Amino acid sequence: MKSTSGYAFTFGSGVFYWASVKQQCVALSTAEAKYVSASEATAQATWLRFVLEDFGEMQTVATPLNCDNTSAIAIIKNPIFHQKTKHINRRYHYIKEALQQGVIDLIHCPTKEQVADIFTKAFAREQFSYLRELLG
Template identity: 50%
Template sequence: MQSPRTTHLEAAKRILRYVKGTIGYGLLYKKSNSLTLSGFTDADWTGDANDRHSTSGYCFSTGSAVVSWCSKKQEIVALSSTEAEYVAATMAAQECVWLERLIEDMLQEVDYAVEIRCDNESAVKLASNPVFHARTKHIEVRYHFIREKVLNEEIKLTGVQTKAQVADIFTKALVKPKFQNLRSALGVVDGRFALRGSIKN
């Protein structure tokens, strides 16, 4: 940062207070017979007030907790919320392909279309439509990577309600109750209370 302000110091202190208060939290992985990969993707359209870039977020899980997640500012200025969500979905698709190869190398073949949930219906329809429209011709070609994966049935991009969008936690600041709910949905628990089995065991 070239010119730090008091607001930046306050934000840093707030982050440190949160880390101190949640030092015992972590991901809890429970034993499961199913290793089905699935994910969520989301974007905060023009969330940065300085350069109007959007923030992409995604996460993937294979059971009780997430195994991969990301929060990253997009390289372009999206002209619509659909474009921002579409770019975020492409980032998620790239990670999905890598995770599929990792699972196949270590465990088992991924012989199903991995479901990625997105809360923007227009982005979902755009990914499954092979026809380029005038309103989307400005989107860079490399962001149509997800379209190819959807058409090849390697990825299944489906809609989800915004209130159930787990990746929302990676794109913007949230009110405390929603943040806590999404944190739990990621599989993050307080280690002090995450007992394994019953008291008898």
């Protein structure tokens, strides 16, 4: 089974870009699925930075990227290539380069606060309403 990547980008007080996409590869673990999802979100963040630059809005600070999986964050922040990540397609390692260049800033986010999960999971009414409010 393929996992679903979900991400949302905010500008000011609300979300202006979001996606829910089936991943192109089969993940062998939750950490790998989150790694791939974060990499896809990084590619979109890079593209959005170029679009904002075209509108004259130069982004001088790194784009914050929330991730609720500490294992995925550890893999991303470790610049050394490990045996544990050799099966992950090279195209997804783009996120490591973006982190080192200051394009993104990877931040741990508690699972209950992860707004992008509203696009990928089913929730009870209370949690769904809470995440919907966080969307803006």
